[in-house]
Amino acid sequence: MVRAASMIRENRPMKLAAIAAAVGYESESSFGKVFRRVMGVSPGRYRRKHRLDEERAD
Numbered sequence: 001m002v003r004a005a006s007m008i009r010e011n012r013p014m015k016l017a018a019i020a021a022a023v024g025y026e027s028e029s030s031f032g033k034v035f036r037r038v039m040g041v042s043p044g045r046y047r048r049k050h051r052l053d054e055e056r057a058d
Contacts, residue, residue: 001038004031008043009050016043 004023007014020031035043 001035004035004043005039005046008047012047012051016047019043 001023004019007019007022008016011019016031017028020026020028023031025031025034032043035046039046041049
């Protein structure tokens with residue numbers, strides 16, 4: 001999940017399904033469930049939060 005989180009932060013145009021596949025999940029749904037359990041937030045919310053943090057830092 002750390003690798004997936006890094007990919008979410010670094011690869012904005014990369015779709016969550018592609019990130020899920022890159023870290024070994026066959027479905028975006030199963031990836032999302034595990035990501036939320038491990039990271040405490042959904043992948044989409046994680047992406048939005050880090051996008052907002054970057055905009056504020058600029």
